[in-house]
Amino acid sequence: MLRLKRRRGHQKIPRNLRRLLFTAAVSRASVTELALLGDTARFEGKPADALAAYQALRSRGAGSAAAKQAAFSIARVHFDQRAAYAEAARWFRTYLAEQPGGPLAREAEGRLMESLSRAGDRVGARKV
Numbered sequence: 001m002l003r004l005k006r007r008r009g010h011q012k013i014p015r016n017l018r019r020l021l022f023t024a025a026v027s028r029a030s031v032t033e034l035a036l037l038g039d040t041a042r043f044e045g046k047p048a049d050a051l052a053a054y055q056a057l058r059s060r061g062a063g064s065a066a067a068k069q070a071a072f073s074i075a076r077v078h079f080d081q082r083a084a085y086a087e088a089a090r091w092f093r094t095y096l097a098e099q100p101g102g103p104l105a106r107e108a109e110g111r112l113m114e115s116l117s118r119a120g121d122r123v124g125a126r127k128v
Contacts, residue, residue: 013122028055031061038073047081072104073093085119 013021029037038053043093054058054070061067075091078084092112099105109128116125 022049022052026056029053029056031057031064031066035061035066035070038070042073042077042081045081047073047077050081068095068102069100069104071098072108075108075111075115079115083118084122085115088106088122089115089119089121 022041025037026034034057036055038050039056041049041053042046051074053075057070058067058074061070071091072095074094075088078091081089089112092108092115094113095102095108096105099108102108113125113128116122116128
């Protein structure tokens with residue numbers, strides 16, 4: 001029998017069960033739901049879950065506006081939550097290649113410069 005721990009008045013789901021539930025949700029979610037799952041995980045500080053949802057969105061919704069937006073969100077997770085600046089730069093470039101005049105293009109360019117700089121590529125940052 002599964003026992004749930006009580007913590008501050010709430011029941012806590014064991015980590016491995018939570019992971020299984022999240023994986024199941026991602027496997028069944030629509031493109032719109034994947035964006036929401038990714039955003040929720042990102043806001044909760046769960047970068048692995050956010051990346052899983054955004055990657056699924058990019059696969060399932062390939063070429064859609066939501067998939068292109070997910071590239072930007074993936075970059076943010078790598079930059080903000082993983083301090084993986086080279087990987088963030090790669091995803092900001094992906095967003096800019098897919099959405100050169102997109103609604104987040106200016107922000108993506110700025111964050112690309114900052115990512116490259118933090119990754120130690122100051123020359124690349126100046127070229128953006």
